[in-house]
Amino acid sequence: MELNYLKPSQPTKEMVGGSRIHEKLKEAVYTKLDAEPVTYGDMLYKQAYENYMSLLSLREKGICRELKIYGSFNGYRISGQIDEIRIEDNKSMIVERKTVKDNKAPNPYTALLHQIQIMLYRKLLGDILEGLYTFDNFRNSYGIEKIRMSDQFALTLATIGVKEEFMGLTNIFRIMFREASSMQRLSDRLLISYMNRGDGKEATEVLIDYDRSFIDGKLAYAMGYWNGEREASPVTEEEKWKCNFCRFFRNECTVWSAGVSVGGGV
Ligand code: SF4
Numbered sequence: 001m002e003l004n005y006l007k008p009s010q011p012t013k014e015m016v017g018g019s020r021i022h023e024k025l026k027e028a029v030y031t032k033l034d035a036e037p038v039t040y041g042d043m044l045y046k047q048a049y050e051n052y053m054s055l056l057s058l059r060e061k062g063i064c065r066e067l068k069i070y071g072s073f074n075g076y077r078i079s080g081q082i083d084e085i086r087i088e089d090n091k092s093m094i095v096e097r098k099t100v101k102d103n104k105a106p107n108p109y110t111a112l113l114h115q116i117q118i119m120l121y122r123k124l125l126g127d128i129l130e131g132l133y134t135f136d137n138f139r140n141s142y143g144i145e146k147i148r149m150s151d152q153f154a155l156t157l158a159t160i161g162v163k164e165e166f167m168g169l170t171n172i173f174r175i176m177f178r179e180a181s182s183m184q185r186l187s188d189r190l191l192i193s194y195m196n197r198g199d200g201k202e203a204t205e206v207l208i209d210y211d212r213s214f215i216d217g218k219l220a221y222a223m224g225y226w227n228g229e230r231e232a233s234p235v236t237e238e239e240k241w242k243c244n245f246c247r248f249f250r251n252e253c254t255v256w257s258a259g260v261s262v263g264g265g266v
Pocket residue numbers: 003234235242243246247248249250253254255256
């Protein structure tokens with residue numbers, strides 16, 4: 001991760017394929033705001049408005065896709081994008097979609113990353129529903145009252161018929177947070193859906209239980225890095241097969257150079 005920040009790369013074929021599948025699914029239940037953002041403020045507005053529309057879809061149709069969420073942990077801002085929330089047994093269930101090459105679930109190490117990701121979403125959303133992360137926290141953290149939208153964007157909103165009550169950045173986020181915090185209570189069952197990268201069809205599904213102490217432990221470990229208390233760690237010995245697929249292997253990173261056989265893996 002650190003090396004990726006230091007030496008960013010172009011999106012890979014797999015990433016492009018995965019986001020194409022996401023886009024297709026999103027279009028099925030997503031209301032886009034038909035206005036092109038010019039500034040950062042415009043982009044935030046568009047996000048909040050579309051998020052609000054997604055939350056309405058959850059309330060009315062029992063499903064929403066691509067919901068952006070905000071939160072914090074130990075003073076750090078965290079945001080993410082939940083692939084899907086659906087109502088199951090009167091509870092809001094989080095669904096994370098991943099692509100796989102064939103129809104099998106991924107190896108346990110990759111699956112663990114997916115579990116951490118979906119549990120983190122569950123925690124962030126849980127904080128919003130329990131009032132631990134509110135609109136006021138968001139407003140103070142992002143300073144949205146000081147962020148301006150462009151006149152051009154505001155004019156477009158009026159032209160396409162956005163109602164007066166939804167105008168203004170602070171306003172739309174307040175409305176969005178109110179809607180988010182009133183969704184049906186969260187399920188502790190989390191669904192990871194694996195889709196075939198080739199045809200976009202569902203390959204397999206894995207249901208896991210939310211484990212608060214597990215995700216808190218993972219976050220505490222991650223914070224050690226972000227707080228500067230430890231260096232970034234290389235993969236462990238049992239996971240060093242991953243180095244075969246890493247673009248930094250034997251270049252910027254030589255930690256496991258001596259002990260990795262080409263073509264290894266689990
Ligand atoms: S080569 Fe291996 S240890 Fe080094 S950054 Fe890549 S995956 Fe991590």
